[in-house]
Amino acid sequence: MTPPTYGFDTLQIHAGAQPDPATGARQTPIYQTTAYVFRDADHAAALFNLQEVGYIYSRLTNPTVAVLQERIATLEGGVGAVCCSSGHAAQIMALFPLMQPGDNVVVSTRLYGGSITQFGQTIKRFGWSASFVDFDDVEAIEAAADENTKAIFCESISNPGGYLTDIPAVAKVADRLGVPLIVDNTLASPYLCKPIEMGATLVVHSMTKYLTGNGTVTGGVVVDSGNFNWSASDKFPSLSQPEPAYHGLKFHETFGNLAFTFHGIAIGLRDLGMTLNPQAAHYTLMGIETLSLRMQRHVENAETVAAWLEADPRVDYVTYAGLPSSPYAARKATIYPKGAGALFTFAVKGGYEACVKLVDSVEIFSHVANLGDTRSLIIHSASTTHRQLTPEQQDAAGAGANVVRLSIGIEDPADLIRDLDQALAAATA
Amino acid sequence: MSYSHIFLREILTESQSIAAVGVSTNSIRPSHFVGRYLSQRGYRIIPVNPMYPDADLFGEPVRASLADIPAGETVDMVDIFRRSDQVLPVVEEAIDTLLSRGLKTIWMQIGVINPEAEALAEKAGLKVVMNRCPKIEHQRLFGELRKGGFNTGIISSKL
Numbered sequence: 283m284t285p286p287t288y289g290f291d292t293l294q295i296h297a298g299a300q301p302d303p304a305t306g307a308r309q310t311p312i313y314q315t316t317a318y319v320f321r322d323a324d325h326a327a328a329l330f331n332l333q334e335v336g337y338i339y340s341r342l343t344n345p346t347v348a349v350l351q352e353r354i355a356t357l358e359g360g361v362g363a364v365c366c367s368s369g370h371a372a373q374i375m376a377l378f379p380l381m382q383p384g385d386n387v388v389v390s391t392r393l394y395g396g397s398i399t400q401f402g403q404t405i406k407r408f409g410w411s412a413s414f415v416d417f418d419d420v421e422a423i424e425a426a427a428d429e430n431t432k433a434i435f436c437e438s439i440s441n442p443g444g445y446l447t448d449i450p451a452v453a454k455v456a457d458r459l460g461v462p463l464i465v466d467n468t469l470a471s472p473y474l475c476k477p478i479e480m481g482a483t484l485v486v487h488s489m490t491k492y493l494t495g496n497g498t499v500t501g502g503v504v505v506d507s508g509n510f511n512w513s514a515s516d517k518f519p520s521l522s523q524p525e526p527a528y529h530g531l532k533f534h535e536t537f538g539n540l541a542f543t544f545h546g547i548a549i550g551l552r553d554l555g556m557t558l559n560p561q562a563a564h565y566t567l568m569g570i571e572t573l574s575l576r577m578q579r580h581v582e583n584a585e586t587v588a589a590w591l592e593a594d595p596r597v598d599y600v601t602y603a604g605l606p607s608s609p610y611a612a613r614k615a616t617i618y619p620k621g622a623g624a625l626f627t628f629a630v631k632g633g634y635e636a637c638v639k640l641v642d643s644v645e646i647f648s649h650v651a652n653l654g655d656t657r658s659l660i661i662h663s664a665s666t667t668h669r670q671l672t673p674e675q676q677d678a679a680g681a682g683a684n685v686v687r688l689s690i691g692i693e694d695p696a697d698l699i700r701d702l703d704q705a706l707a708a709a710t711a
Numbered sequence: 712m713s714y715s716h717i718f719l720r721e722i723l724t725e726s727q728s729i730a731a732v733g734v735s736t737n738s739i740r741p742s743h744f745v746g747r748y749l750s751q752r753g754y755r756i757i758p759v760n761p762m763y764p765d766a767d768l769f770g771e772p773v774r775a776s777l778a779d780i781p782a783g784e785t786v787d788m789v790d791i792f793r794r795s796d797q798v799l800p801v802v803e804e805a806i807d808t809l810l811s812r813g814l815k816t817i818w819m820q821i822g823v824i825n826p827e828a829e830a831l832a833e834k835a836g837l838k839v840v841m842n843r844c845p846k847i848e849h850q851r852l853f854g855e856l857r858k859g860g861f862n863t864g865i866i867s868s869k870l
Contacts, residue, residue: 303854361862529738538822
């Protein structure tokens with residue numbers, strides 16, 4: 283009686299996307315419409331009352347976006363997903379149902395610089411706060427939590443690279459605290475890491491990166507595992523208590539393990555409005571069809587380039603967690619066996635000045651503030667993505683002044699090495 | 712508990728008449744949501760709840776118990792909205808009174824799990840579903856949940 287299971291390569295193409303019921307179109311059409319006609323007044327009422335799932339208005343739901351949501355929910359092993367306009371939007375959408383004014387989240391120090399600012403500064407305007415902790419010290423996570431802690435947040439493979447979170451260990455702490463673990467799985471993608479299988483409650487992505495894979499659109503997504511009991515305590519009133527905007531309906535009681543996703547649509551997208559547009563969903567759907575193939579090549583290339591850099595005398599050190607010399611090599615073998623991603627940093631002898639010169643000297647690598655593109659990218663984090671941080675925060679995040687970040691693409695690795703070789707020569711001349 | 716799409720689809724296709732035990736007349740209660748949804752999808756819902764002796768729900772009078780459903784009426788499925796520890800007498804009553812009147816399935820809602828009642832019903836030749844909601848399964852299997860971006864588990868290249 284067990285339902286059939288499908289392999290990742292099949293799901294990345296088929297999940298969510300049966301032929302279009304209206305036309306038979308085999309590729310998912312772009313439903314470029316704002317609104318949808320109701321059959322009659324009863325149909326409209328049922329949709330607005332959440333008694334029926336359907337299309338009302340594209341701020342909430344859209345057929346193209348829905349295919350993408352089901353695709354990612356399936357690949358991550360969740361029950362549902364809500365797409366939104368960016369990875370940063372996804373982080374707010376993940377916290378919004380959990381947090382009330384005065385609540386806090388315990389967050390890893392090893393995060394994308396923009397996320398450190400979002401959690402450290404911006405969320406204070408909502409009356410929320412974050413405590414930053416070294417997630418290799420699981421006792422410190424527990425010590426940082428208090429009765430107002432509503433979530434634990436980390437990245438699987440962290441940006442700017444070189445660090446892998448021990449998700450099963452962190453998930454055990456979250457379980458003990460009775461709060462959900464949220465994992466940003468952007469850098470791993472569900473091909474390299476499935477946080478839900480390791481105990482995470484929610485997974486967020488910047489779809490802008492590997493999921494889309496071609497640097498065309500920004501997008502984000504929140505996936506719910508469906509495994510958290512929102513009514514086990516009084517910590518999560520948005521999900522367990524009556525919702526005034528829906529005549530006193532209780533989301534968890536009414537929708538069971540689909541409650542978080544229903545809330546994300548009916549409250550999150552409705553009132554925060556950080557909606558993904560159907561064109562962007564289309565580009566991301568195109569990207570996901572080849573996710574596993576790209577991730578294999580990204581990892582192969584990253585391993586080759588990182589090993590070459592590590593052996594080069596002009597380089598101080600390379601942080602790639604996929605290198606045998608990495609302090610996280612054992613963790614990679616057990617938790618990330620398919621690879622440590624394709625983002626890492628390396629330190630150039632010659633410090634800040636040499637880094638700036640190196641970035642100016644590359645030809646194939648693109649100097650951009652992005653990652654997870656098919657093309658290889660380079661950036662000096664300390665003067666760009668992590669510029670708003672203090673030197674201490676930069677070092678904690680692995681983005682010190684002497685460090686350059688690479689996002690390795692799927693080009694020929696020999697060409698990437700030749701480009702870095704000539705740029706290092708120019709930078710250290 | 713894991714049930715195949717085929718198994719659940721068969722139950723929801725072959726059932727026309729569903730006795731909803733413990734259904735509420737309060738329109739924001741989940742049991743009411745489920746009954747109303749299924750009645751709007753063409754199922755005949757026979758409400759069963761001794762709390763509401765004179766009420767009508769979904770176009771049918773509320774019955775005090777399964778035994779109070781008039782003789783001669785067919786009941787394909789009993790859907791149970793009761794605590795797990797109160798399920799056994801309902802299943803016993805269903806087997807006593809409805810087995811000869813078309814009963815094929817005992818369904819227990821999300822959070823309702825009673826292996827003893829399950830074994831009893833299966834011994835009587837009935838299909839059993841526990842810890843699931845027929846509304847959600849109907850929405851999942853017949854395309855509606857797909858509109859909300861939920862993982863339906865359905866992979867198919869058929870139109």
